[in-house]
Amino acid sequence: MGLFASVNGNVVPAEQACVSVLDNGFTFGDAVYETLRTYGGRPFHLDRHLERLRASSARLGFGAPFGDEVFTRRLDELLARAGNEESYIRIILTRGEGDISYRFDRVKGPTLVMVVKPFEPPPERDYAEGIALGIAGVRRNHPRALDPAIKSCNLLNNILAVREAQGRGAVEAILLNDAGEVAEGASSNVFVVKNGAVATPPLAAGILSGITRRVVIDLCRGLGIPAREDTLLAADLLAADEVFITSTTKEVAPARTIDGKPIGAGKPGPVAPRILQAYREYARRHAR
Numbered sequence: 194m195g196l197f198a199s200v201n202g203n204v205v206p207a208e209q210a211c212v213s214v215l216d217n218g219f220t221f222g223d224a225v226y227e228t229l230r231t232y233g234g235r236p237f238h239l240d241r242h243l244e245r246l247r248a249s250s251a252r253l254g255f256g257a258p259f260g261d262e263v264f265t266r267r268l269d270e271l272l273a274r275a276g277n278e279e280s281y282i283r284i285i286l287t288r289g290e291g292d293i294s295y296r297f298d299r300v301k302g303p304t305l306v307m308v309v310k311p312f313e314p315p316p317e318r319d320y321a322e323g324i325a326l327g328i329a330g331v332r333r334n335h336p337r338a339l340d341p342a343i344k345s346c347n348l349l350n351n352i353l354a355v356r357e358a359q360g361r362g363a364v365e366a367i368l369l370n371d372a373g374e375v376a377e378g379a380s381s382n383v384f385v386v387k388n389g390a391v392a393t394p395p396l397a398a399g400i401l402s403g404i405t406r407r408v409v410i411d412l413c414r415g416l417g418i419p420a421r422e423d424t425l426l427a428a429d430l431l432a433a434d435e436v437f438i439t440s441t442t443k444e445v446a447p448a449r450t451i452d453g454k455p456i457g458a459g460k461p462g463p464v465a466p467r468i469l470q471a472y473r474e475y476a477r478r479h480a481r
């Protein structure tokens with residue numbers, strides 16, 4: 194049980210894993226990543242995560258010279274070695290080892306790192322009582338500068354926002370885009386519930402296309418809950434009956450407050466827990 198890593202297919206305890214200090218992932222943040230988790234020991238929607246990883250790296254002009262079966266085999270080996278009941282999985286693909294220059298022709302790569310560790314679920318209290326969110330002053334990267342649709346290892350925008358929110362007692366930061374519309378959480382997508390209907394910002398707001406977000410939108414339809422993508426303002430969050438965030442690790446987490454102000458009744462409403470239950474059932478069925 195524990196933390197194990199695979200570096201270009203070599204599986205070792207994570208603390209023994211090495212990547213060159215000349216790797217572009219280290220020197221430039223020139224890398225993309227995915228975060229997954231297992232249900233029943235099996236990765237959830239590995240197919241969609243690999244598709245997004247490839248889309249992200251294609252935007253940066255590099256990619257893995259092998260198919261999904263190689264990712265799958267390496268991940269299976271790693272999960273088997275780690276032997277965790279449930280694992281948190283991080284897949285990192287860097288452009289490769291360079292010479293600390295913008296001479297991309299000199300880069301030998303890519304470098305594929307996978308790390309697994311025991312999955313630590315968020316405290317049950319987060320679901321029972323709701324979490325505190327904070328709207329960050331720092332804005333989400335403009336898509337014409339560094340498109341948030343690219344899941345890159347350049348996470349400084351997210352770190353600035355989360356540190357600011359944590360400093361104000363929140364666990365997750367909500368970022369607005371350059372136009373002042375709600376974009377997404379620092380590591381999550383955001384939804385509102387108003388009069389029984391669910392809404393979430395469109396991809397055009399400049400956000401990551403969250404895998405949980407997509408599943409939740411599809412599940413809502415099956416549950417008979419109207420769900421739409423719509424421009425949201427901070428005032429819409431504060432006036433909502435419920436607000437919840439979605440991510441691989443948090444699943445569907447209801448908010449209790451935003452910047453200290455209660456959402457709805459100041460405790461989770463009826464809609465988010467219904468979606469969470471449907472999501473967990475779906476995840477157990479769809480883990481490979």
Ligand SMILES: Cc1ncc(COP(=O)(O)O)c(C=O)c1O
Nearest residue numbers: 380381382401403404405440441
């Ligand atoms: C910026 C951002 N938005 C949204 C998400 C949620 O994505 P997913 O549901 O695929 O985990 C993440 C996940 O880490 C993220 O970093």
